Amino acid sequence: xxxxxxxxxxxxxxxxxxxxxxxxxxxxxxxxxxxxxxxxxxxxxxxxxxxxxxxxxxxxxxxxxxxxxxxxxxxxxxxxxxxxxxxxxxxxxxxxxxxxxxxxxxxxxxxxxxxxxxxxxxxxxxxxxxxxxxxxxxxxxxxxxxxxxxxxxxxxxxxxxxxxxxxxxxxxxxxxxxxxxxxxxxxxxxxxxxxxxxxxxxxxxxxxxxxxxxxxxxxxxxxxxxxxxxxxxxxxxxxxxxxxxxxxxxxxxxxxxxxxxxxxxxxxxxxxxxxxxxxxxxxxxxxxxxxxxxxxxxxxxxxxxxxxxxxxxxxxxxxxxxxxxxxxxxxxxxxxxxxxxxxxxxxxxxxxxxxxxxxxxxxxxxxxxxxxxxxxxxxxxxxxxxxxxxxxxxxxxxxxxxxxxxxxxxxxxxxxxxxxxxxxxxxxxxxxxxxxxxxxxxxxxxxxx
Amino acid sequence: xxxxxxxxxxxxxxxxxxxxxxxxxxxxxxxxxxxxxxxxxxxxxxxxxxxxxxxxxxxxxxxxxxxxxxxxxxxxxxxxxxxxxxxxxxxxxxxxxxxxxxxxxxxxxxxxxxxxxxxxxxxxxxxxxxxxxxxxxxxxxxxxxxxxxxxxxxxxxxxxxxxxxxxxxxxxxxxxxxxxxxxxxxxxxxxxxxxxxxxxxxxxxxxxxxxxxxxxxxxxxxxxxx
Numbered sequence: 270x271x272x273x274x275x276x277x278x279x280x281x282x283x284x285x286x287x288x289x290x291x292x293x294x295x296x297x298x299x300x301x302x303x304x305x306x307x308x309x310x311x312x313x314x315x316x317x318x319x320x321x322x323x324x325x326x327x328x329x330x331x332x333x334x335x336x337x338x339x340x341x342x343x344x345x346x347x348x349x350x351x352x353x354x355x356x357x358x359x360x361x362x363x364x365x366x367x368x369x370x371x372x373x374x375x376x377x378x379x380x381x382x383x384x385x386x387x388x389x390x391x392x393x394x395x396x397x398x399x400x401x402x403x404x405x406x407x408x409x410x411x412x413x414x415x416x417x418x419x420x421x422x423x424x425x426x427x428x429x430x431x432x433x434x435x436x437x438x439x440x441x442x443x444x445x446x447x448x449x450x451x452x453x454x455x456x457x458x459x460x461x462x463x464x465x466x467x468x469x470x471x472x473x474x475x476x477x478x479x480x481x482x483x484x485x486x487x488x489x490x491x492x493x494x495x496x497x498x499x500x501x502x503x504x505x506x507x508x509x510x511x512x513x514x515x516x517x518x519x520x521x522x523x524x525x526x527x528x529x530x531x532x533x534x535x536x537x538x539x540x541x542x543x544x545x546x547x548x549x550x551x552x553x554x555x556x557x558x559x560x561x562x563x564x565x566x567x568x569x570x571x572x573x574x575x576x577x578x579x580x581x582x583x584x585x586x587x588x589x590x591x592x593x594x595x596x597x598x599x600x601x602x603x604x605x606x607x608x609x610x611x612x613x614x615x616x617x618x619x620x621x622x623x624x625x626x627x628x629x630x631x632x633x634x635x636x637x638x639x640x641x642x643x644x645x646x647x648x649x650x651x652x653x654x655x656x657x658x659x660x661x662x663x664x665x666x667x668x669x670x671x672x673x674x675x676x677x678x679x680x681x682x683x684x685x686x687x688x689x690x691x692x693x694x695x696x697x698x699x700x701x702x703x704x705x706x707x708x709x710x711x712x713x714x715x716x717x718x
Numbered sequence: 719x720x721x722x723x724x725x726x727x728x729x730x731x732x733x734x735x736x737x738x739x740x741x742x743x744x745x746x747x748x749x750x751x752x753x754x755x756x757x758x759x760x761x762x763x764x765x766x767x768x769x770x771x772x773x774x775x776x777x778x779x780x781x782x783x784x785x786x787x788x789x790x791x792x793x794x795x796x797x798x799x800x801x802x803x804x805x806x807x808x809x810x811x812x813x814x815x816x817x818x819x820x821x822x823x824x825x826x827x828x829x830x831x832x833x834x835x836x837x838x839x840x841x842x843x844x845x846x847x848x849x850x851x852x853x854x855x856x857x858x859x860x861x862x863x864x865x866x867x868x869x870x871x872x873x874x875x876x877x878x879x880x881x882x883x884x885x886x887x888x889x890x891x892x893x894x895x896x897x898x899x900x901x902x903x904x905x906x907x908x909x910x911x912x913x914x915x916x917x918x919x920x921x922x923x924x925x926x927x928x929x930x931x932x933x934x935x936x937x938x939x940x941x942x943x944x
Contacts, residue, residue: 538933538934541933541934545934548821548822549903549905551820552820552903580899583898585908586872587915588908591911591915609902610902612900612901613902616906617904620904620906
């Protein structure tokens, strides 16, 4: 079922509230006027009753009717019936008096032939048990008409005010919700090309400011990821273009005319190198894609980091010796993770460190066992990395040294990105710190449980 | 020694067969799952190389049928999908090895040889030898032309691997995996350096070079004449 729009809902609620309030006020007013009329009538009838009793007591039976007529003639809307103790009608001051009147003593209201009466029943002699009954009738038709008009007026007011508030409420709600519509307009306008659109947070009402802020933050994150992704695709194309064009050119040139067998062999070898580089690139990218999709699920084997890193140090020892670099490890910690993944992550860091350490330099791997985490740092001496480049180090295809040529046997610049993916898959974080003279990569891995 | 390749991509299958045939294996190639399964169930093969996605019948189904029939023919899977579930699924079904495309042929060849060797009983050798190079497995000593050569533990392990698989081209990734237990693609040149250092000790002083680089593929230990 389609939900009502927020403005219609608010308008309807406003209308309902106004209707209830005005109905309540109207009913209250109506009741009050009615009660007021009854009170007036009661007073009037009571006064009349006293006069009539006195008149009837003092008089001799012969004079009664004349006196009654005289008494009643002063007030046209008043009539009188006297009923005997046996129920016999003794006297009617007017022929229009309804046949049946309410019996109980006191005030009541009846309606007959379009005329409304207030009837006051009272004994003629209040101190006698079997007194004839006096029924005083007051024509209150005009009161009733007034009350009816009042009622109509009330209903009209209720209806009109509800309608008016519905209309005004709809208008108010619409203008009150304008910031929301602006938000949705911005959202509607957002596509891959316009992720830089933002909501004006300071112009938003406080209720929406927080939402606008979250919305903007979401846009910023999307924008950032999208930028990286677009750059990634562009970089992939760019990275593949060089080896592909080498392959194409070399193969075509080789085939243009007959050559000695050695040339063919050379061409194939050269192609093989390009192809291997491309295969490595594709495999690395698939690995990263897997990480991006959360498919990198490390096993949780218990690992002694000292043992693990010593194996790596042994692996890199020939390279370090060759480069004249001292490679050391200190500290130990236990951790749960996947051996081959962590080896890959650390081997990228070590490889990287060795590559940028000048001869006679040091590469040191430190393991610090902290209460809730394990810190593994790989530090190398040598030229530092300038601060503005640090955040970009883990970007794919990023090479700190722009002069380094792409393609053949060189690194595609995915190593640190892969290391970061592995660390993240283990729930950890990696960062790089650098100053003149040293560079340090710091991995922080949470200790399971 | 007969190998069966079940691969539906014509080019891939053809190159695989050519490569394996030239490496000295008797190789048969089929392109669809059903005939692949029929042949595999005949039990005539020493090794099955199966693609996962095949017309008619998937590589997994073939593997399942083979294992159900009680055959323990080694099975090497080739796949374009490197999903973890796939790998686990394949290994659960009893696959012996797994290669993800794109892979290098030298890698495939090395693995094929490993799988075939696994079946044959490993004889207790006490020493390995090629030409005048001799490796004593018991005393862990290496000599060339009677001259004692000192090797580090890893250099010894590397030379032992080269000697055991002499004549085979060993890709760097396989060496890293077997000698250093580094089971991931790495573009580091550690292996090159290690080989260079081993050469320095084994080959440099002798005219008859034994360690050879096969460009773009790996390293091989063999005698190629002076």
